[in-house]
Amino acid sequence: MIWDLQVKARVGPLDLDLRLQSDVPVLLVIGPNGAGKTSLLRLIAGVRPLDAGHLRVAGRDLAPAPPEARRIGYVPQNASLFPHLTALGNVAFGLHALPRTARAARALALLAAVDAAHLADRLPRALSGGEQQRVALARALGPEPAALLLDEPLAALDVTGRRALRQHLADRLARDGRPALIVTHDLRDILALPGEVVVIEAGRVVQRGPAAALATAPASAFVEELFSPLRAGAIASAERDAARPTDPPEVLSF
Amino acid sequence: MPAPDRRLQPADVLGVALLVVLLLPVVALLATTSAAELRAGLAHPLAAPALALSARTTAASLAVVLVLGTPLAWRLAARPAPGLVEILVSLPVVIPPAVLGVALLATFGQQGLLGGSGLPFTEAAVIVAQVVVAAPFYVQGAAAAFRKVDADLLLVARTLGAGRARTFFGVALPAALPGLLAGAALAWARALGEFGATLLFAGNLSGRTQTMPLAIYTALEADVGVARALSLLLAGAAVGVLVLVWSLPRLIGRSP
Numbered sequence: 103m104i105w106d107l108q109v110k111a112r113v114g115p116l117d118l119d120l121r122l123q124s125d126v127p128v129l130l131v132i133g134p135n136g137a138g139k140t141s142l143l144r145l146i147a148g149v150r151p152l153d154a155g156h157l158r159v160a161g162r163d164l165a166p167a168p169p170e171a172r173r174i175g176y177v178p179q180n181a182s183l184f185p186h187l188t189a190l191g192n193v194a195f196g197l198h199a200l201p202r203t204a205r206a207a208r209a210l211a212l213l214a215a216v217d218a219a220h221l222a223d224r225l226p227r228a229l230s231g232g233e234q235q236r237v238a239l240a241r242a243l244g245p246e247p248a249a250l251l252l253d254e255p256l257a258a259l260d261v262t263g264r265r266a267l268r269q270h271l272a273d274r275l276a277r278d279g280r281p282a283l284i285v286t287h288d289l290r291d292i293l294a295l296p297g298e299v300v301v302i303e304a305g306r307v308v309q310r311g312p313a314a315a316l317a318t319a320p321a322s323a324f325v326e327e328l329f330s331p332l333r334a335g336a337i338a339s340a341e342r343d344a345a346r347p348t349d350p351p352e353v354l355s356f
Numbered sequence: 357m358p359a360p361d362r363r364l365q366p367a368d369v370l371g372v373a374l375l376v377v378l379l380l381p382v383v384a385l386l387a388t389t390s391a392a393e394l395r396a397g398l399a400h401p402l403a404a405p406a407l408a409l410s411a412r413t414t415a416a417s418l419a420v421v422l423v424l425g426t427p428l429a430w431r432l433a434a435r436p437a438p439g440l441v442e443i444l445v446s447l448p449v450v451i452p453p454a455v456l457g458v459a460l461l462a463t464f465g466q467q468g469l470l471g472g473s474g475l476p477f478t479e480a481a482v483i484v485a486q487v488v489v490a491a492p493f494y495v496q497g498a499a500a501a502f503r504k505v506d507a508d509l510l511l512v513a514r515t516l517g518a519g520r521a522r523t524f525f526g527v528a529l530p531a532a533l534p535g536l537l538a539g540a541a542l543a544w545a546r547a548l549g550e551f552g553a554t555l556l557f558a559g560n561l562s563g564r565t566q567t568m569p570l571a572i573y574t575a576l577e578a579d580v581g582v583a584r585a586l587s588l589l590l591a592g593a594a595v596g597v598l599v600l601v602w603s604l605p606r607l608i609g610r611s612p
Contacts, residue, residue, distance in 0.1 A: 147515050149507070169514035176515045178508035186530040195526070196516030245517055 104281050105129060106158035111150075113141040118305040128275050128297030131285045134324050138305040139285045140179065143251045146283070147176040159249045159281055175242030179253040179285075181234040183226035189213060189237045190222040196244040212240040216270065232263030239271075250282040256291055268294050289328060301325055385591060389584045397575075397585020405563040406571035406586070413479060413567060414547045417486035421543050425495045426536070430524065432495070433502030442499070449492045456488055457556025464557075481558035482565050486547035494543035501535020502528060538601045545597045548590065 107122040118138045122129075131139050146157055148169030157164040164172045183192050193209035200208060213219045216236040226234055235255055242250060255271065256264045272295050275282055286292060292299055292313050299316055301309040301324070309321035313329075320326035389397075397403065432441060448456060462468050464475040464484075475481050505528055513523040529536070551569040558565040560574060568590050575582040 144508075144511060147511050149511050168519075169511065170517050170519055172515065174515045176508075176512055178506075178512065180506075180508070182506055182508040182512050184509065184513070184527055184531065186533070195513070195518070198517055198522075241512075241516070247515075 103158070104160055105283075106156070107142075107146070108155035109142060109145060109152055109157070110154040111141070111145055111152050113138065113145075116141060116305050118142065118145070120302065120305060120307045122300060122307055122310075124298055124300075124310070126298040127279055127281045128295065129283050130292050130295060130297050130299045131283060131302060132287070132292065132299060132328065133302035137302045139302055140253055142302070143176065143253050143283065143285060146172075146249075146251055147174050148172050162248070173245070173248040175245070175247035175250045177235070177238045177242050177250075177252045177255055179257065181226075181231075181238035181258070183229075183234055183238055183241075185226055188223050188225055189218060189229065189233075192226070192237055193241045193244050196241055199245070209240075209244070212244050213237065215243075216240045230263070231258030232260070232267060235259065235267060236270075248281070250280055252282065252284045254285050254287060256286070256288060264288075271295060289331065382591060385584060385588055389581075389588050393581045394585045394588060397582040398589065400575065400579070400582045400585075402562065402566070402571045402575055402582065403586060406566050406568045407589075409479070409482070409563070409566065410548060410568040413482045413486060414544055417483045417490060417547045418540065418544050420483070420487050421491045421494045421547075422540060425491055425543075426498060426529075429495050429498030430502055430528070432499040433505075438499075442496075445495050446492050448488050453489060453550065453552030454556060457485065457553040460485060460488070460553060460557040476557055477559040477561065477565060479558075479564060482554055482567060485553040485557050486550050489550050489553060490543040490547040493546050494539040497539020497542060498532070498536050501532040501539065504535065505531045534604060537604050541597045541601045541604075545594050548593060 103123060103125060104127055105122055105124045107120070109118055109120050109122075111118045116136065116138050118141055120138075120142070131142070133139050145152060146159075146164065148164070148167070152165055155165065164174070183189075184195060187195065190206065190209050190213065193212050194205045197205045197208055210219055210222060213222055216239055218233060218236045218240060221229060221233055221237065224233075226237075229237065235258060239252075239255065252271075256268055259267060268291060271284075276296050282297075284291070284295065284297070286295075298310060299313050300307060301316070301322065303322060303324060309316060309325055316325055317329040317332045320329060428445070432438070432445075451459075460481070461476060464470055464473045464481070466472065466476075475484065509527055509531060510523055513527040514520075518526060549569055550567070551573070554565070554567060555570060555573075560566050560570045562571075562574075566574065568586060572583050572586045572590070575586060
């Protein structure tokens, strides 16, 4: 079992109470605003203890550990780069375990892996949204985390940057098989990224499965609305579009 | 928010009137003090000891405020909303300085709560008075700066293997730095101008407890020109702080 989460936590007005077990490494979490998607990610990262439950990832329960011992790579929605550090400094921050002399070279290699080596000396405020996301991804992967949490990694990007990073993510996730939980609002992400779709509404899991299954038998009005562009036999063509390096028509954008 | 309107409004007239009241004394100070007078004033026997004492005591009180105030501000910022502690910390802002002076005597004086401390009328008393009046400005500014630090920034730092200490010193402190510096500058300016509490609690002993504001007060009785010269110097320092507060975020390359 790769994912075995049982989460009970009161977060502001939201009563998060969900159970999620899956053998699929990549989970694509969707749901309306305020459903608890970001709260779930933060709880897995360790923002605070659960009221009850466990967070087993690949057999290891993270819940008793402090965030620094969970081996989680977290990329928040706005990337949250450290504003006072360069892109290189941001990535090197997570390489504290390495000897000082090895950090810069390793950080540069991590940046190169997301095509951001040329941004190494820039401060975050001098980076575009897409560049910030790539640096944040490199930073999260630096300590070789046991699992990756990505909160709308493509939301801040323009159409071109989104397509490129989506492709990069899809390749990378397929290649290294690392467990990842990805929050998204975009149907194109759901179709292009490999993994199981998990629908969260009001703090609970209301449906899960492959995208095609959700499209044909939506369990809620939200799911039906999200997949509505694919109805009338458009699923196959949309999947073809998503697999191609060109974008599906903008009508699929949310 | 009212729409921008370039036509003259009644509100503008009132606003300009206030600006005149605020700025006229500073202009008058500049206009009535000649360069020769300034030189003579600074050469006056009151000036050098007071300047040295003010520099020494405000440096010490600022150090105390930073070391004790930063952890407090950090803890306050971690709470979802300002509460009772914030109100208590702000108390010295609303209590008149003279009252604080009497209150400090009631604490550390001969018959005080902690009587026989030997603190009153010493240089240490000057520092204590400055800490009391200046600390609220720093703590409020620092708490606001810490509160503005993106919570995800701190969580990301933790997930990258940083413990609480490294997250604080490596991320929270640098991220809040512009706000912390602005609060520190305001606190320092307040300590530099401290008069009432110092006079009552530390006295007005030249070379020992006579800071710049007290030296101005003393000079005024003998020679108004000396008082103006010293005042100009203090005003210059205050304006310098204001300029610093404005330009610091740009100097260190970030907006506050």
